[in-house]
Amino acid sequence: xxxxxxxxxxxxxxxxxxxxxxxxxxxxxxxxxxxxxxxxxxxxxxxxxxxxxxxxxxxxxxxxxxxxxxxxxxxxxxxxxxxxxxxxxxxxxxxxxxxxxxxxxxxxxxxxxxxxxxxxxxxxxxxxxxxxxxxxxxxxxxxxxxxxxxxxxxxxxxxxxxxxxxxxxxxxxxxxxxxxxxxxxxxxxxxxxxxxxxxxxxxxxxxxxxxxxxxxxxxxxxxxxxxxxxxxxxxxxxxxxxxxxxxxxxxxxxxxxxxxxxxxxxxxxxxxxxxxxxxxxxxxxxxxxxxxxxxxxxxxxxxxxxxxxxxxxxx
Amino acid sequence: xxxxxxxxxxxxxxxxxxxxxxxxxxxxxxxxxxxxxxxxxxxxxxxxxxxxxxxxxxxxxxxxxxxxxxxxxxxxxxxxxxxxxxxxxxxxxxxxxxxxxxxxxxxxxxxxxxxxxxxxxxxxxxxxxxxxxxxxxxxxxxxxxxxxxxxxxxxxxxxxxxxxxxxxxxxxxxxxxxxxxxxxxxxxxxxxxxxxxxxxxxxxxxxxxxxxxxxxxxxxxxxxxxxxxxxxxxxxxxxxxxxxxxxxxxxxxxxxxxxxxxxxxxxxxxxxxxxxxxxx
Numbered sequence: 001x002x003x004x005x006x007x008x009x010x011x012x013x014x015x016x017x018x019x020x021x022x023x024x025x026x027x028x029x030x031x032x033x034x035x036x037x038x039x040x041x042x043x044x045x046x047x048x049x050x051x052x053x054x055x056x057x058x059x060x061x062x063x064x065x066x067x068x069x070x071x072x073x074x075x076x077x078x079x080x081x082x083x084x085x086x087x088x089x090x091x092x093x094x095x096x097x098x099x100x101x102x103x104x105x106x107x108x109x110x111x112x113x114x115x116x117x118x119x120x121x122x123x124x125x126x127x128x129x130x131x132x133x134x135x136x137x138x139x140x141x142x143x144x145x146x147x148x149x150x151x152x153x154x155x156x157x158x159x160x161x162x163x164x165x166x167x168x169x170x171x172x173x174x175x176x177x178x179x180x181x182x183x184x185x186x187x188x189x190x191x192x193x194x195x196x197x198x199x200x201x202x203x204x205x206x207x208x209x210x211x212x213x214x215x216x217x218x219x220x221x222x223x224x225x226x227x228x229x230x231x232x233x234x235x236x237x238x239x240x241x242x243x244x245x246x247x248x249x250x251x252x253x254x255x256x257x258x259x260x261x262x263x264x265x266x267x268x269x270x271x272x273x274x275x276x277x278x279x280x281x282x283x284x285x286x287x288x289x290x291x292x293x294x295x296x297x298x299x300x301x302x303x304x305x306x307x308x309x310x311x312x313x314x315x
Numbered sequence: 316x317x318x319x320x321x322x323x324x325x326x327x328x329x330x331x332x333x334x335x336x337x338x339x340x341x342x343x344x345x346x347x348x349x350x351x352x353x354x355x356x357x358x359x360x361x362x363x364x365x366x367x368x369x370x371x372x373x374x375x376x377x378x379x380x381x382x383x384x385x386x387x388x389x390x391x392x393x394x395x396x397x398x399x400x401x402x403x404x405x406x407x408x409x410x411x412x413x414x415x416x417x418x419x420x421x422x423x424x425x426x427x428x429x430x431x432x433x434x435x436x437x438x439x440x441x442x443x444x445x446x447x448x449x450x451x452x453x454x455x456x457x458x459x460x461x462x463x464x465x466x467x468x469x470x471x472x473x474x475x476x477x478x479x480x481x482x483x484x485x486x487x488x489x490x491x492x493x494x495x496x497x498x499x500x501x502x503x504x505x506x507x508x509x510x511x512x513x514x515x516x517x518x519x520x521x522x523x524x525x526x527x528x529x530x531x532x533x534x535x536x537x538x539x540x541x542x543x544x545x546x547x548x549x550x551x552x553x554x555x556x557x558x559x560x561x562x563x564x565x566x567x568x569x570x571x572x573x574x575x576x577x578x579x580x581x582x583x584x585x586x587x588x589x590x591x592x593x594x595x
Contacts, residue, residue: 041438117328131520254549293437294432
């Protein structure tokens with residue numbers, strides 16, 4: 001770490017500079033952090049432990065009061081018949097998206113890094129491009145491509161004499177939504193992994209090649225271990241994104257009858273808060289989701305040590 | 316591209332082109348689909364272009380007195396102003412964390428790191444409830460303000476400041492009589508420029524992509540960003556299929572500026588997530 005040598009500074013400079021300076025630089029960030037991260041978290045936790053009590057007929061001012069509820073909202077939220085299916089669904093979705101997306105991203109990054117092609121720049125730009133397309137628009141595009149009346153894939157299958165499956169119905173929807181996330185995220189992760197690969201000194205591979213190692217062996221034995229910290233970071237961010245899946249299924253809903261209002265946990269939170277006006281239950285579910293995400297990401301980071309963060313402190 | 320030693324591999328080329336095809340296909344589709352009239356959209360072969368692009372743009376532009384363009388302007392405001400403000404706030408915080416020693420520094424940094432792992436979308440509903448209490452929901456502020464704080468941006472800025480701004484240079488500026496703010500604004504910020512563009516792009520895309528926050532916060536559709544607007548149009552399309560042409564055209568027009576920005580600023584994407592991000 002490079003910091004000002006505060007202890008060795010001459011008294012003249014020390015008096016000129018007030019100790020409050022770093023705090024003034026940090027003030028806007030800390031203020032916004034408190035207002036839009038810490039306070040909402042605290043408030044949600046508080047709400048999750050409250051409920052309204054209706055006295056009398058529930059009419060007039062003061063007839064609805066907020067009282068302490070203990071863990072009641074949590075029990076209600078966790079035992080809601082819609083909750084576990086949404087968790088399983090997102091779990092299955094994550095099991096499809098995270099390995100496929102990162103696997104493809106790693107493969108593409110390794111292919112680009114090996115440099116045995118003339119289409120590298122073009123492919124890199126093309127694969128990265130979907131990152132510029134917001135999830136809503138991506139879902140819109142794919143949604144139309146999934147519609148049997150529009151889909152060129154359906155036309156193709158018809159031409160081959162096969163009845164195309166309706167991916168927007170039944171269990172196909174899970175794959176349909178997963179595909180949108182994979183399409184949107186592969187390029188970004190590829191760039192992350194590719195950047196990590198480019199940082200490796202080339203002569204490392206030179207030596208391996210002299211020893212007779214093939215491209216595949218170099219990738220497997222040298223490159224993949226080197227990008228492991230980057231892979232872990234991309235996994236953590238992908239898992240966080242998975243838990244939050246909301247925009248894609250919400251956008252596809254008008255095109256598919258299969259996507260319920262509680263298709264993902266976050267959609268259930270949204271329904272509880274805004275359709276059912278039950279902010280307490282929504283708050284409890286939010287806390288559960290946030291805790292689960294935090295534990296999974298933190299656990300993953302702990303598992304591999306703090307290799308991924310704090311890198312600059314090593315020097 | 317470094318075409319290092321060794322032959323061109325047809326297999327590598329084929330795989331990369333396949334990946335490129337997969338990624339470009341929906342973009343090519345929307346380009347073609349937006350040239351079709353409402354009847355043609357569902358009747359003609361998907362990949363056969365037509366001649367109605369301008370008509371479609373006119374129809375979309377006339378929709379409720381140009382509401383679509385207002386959505387685009389809103390998006391530019393949310394993502395542009397929000398991204399710029401976020402970058403500045405992150406840069407100041409990152410600079411303080413990288414270049415000063417002060418009590419509570421590691422506490423602040425650890426809290427910010429924990430913030431990186433908090434799923435942002437989860438916060439949208441509690442943010443709504445809090446902003447509703449102070450009467451700020453359904454305003455531009457309700458989407459702008461929560462977008463400005465970015466723990467990840469601060470983390471990146473700390474790395475950029477540590478790597479790109481030599482402490483000696485800051486000391487020299489101070490000896491020349493610059494104040495701390497002067498040293499930050501005139502010396503450190505320009506040195507961090509490349510990194511700050513990256514942070515800005517990250518924030519720009521994150522805000523542009525955050526559907527849930529504006530979706531929850533805004534009731535007045537004149538305040539919508541284009542994503543929430545298009546989502547609403549698509550919902551209408553379920554009952555009036557003629558809307559679909561406007562949805563498709565709107566989708567195309569919405570991605571044009573961002574794709575252009577991406578291609579123009581490609582070299583600024585230095586996404587070395589975990590490690591030092593910028594090589595010293």
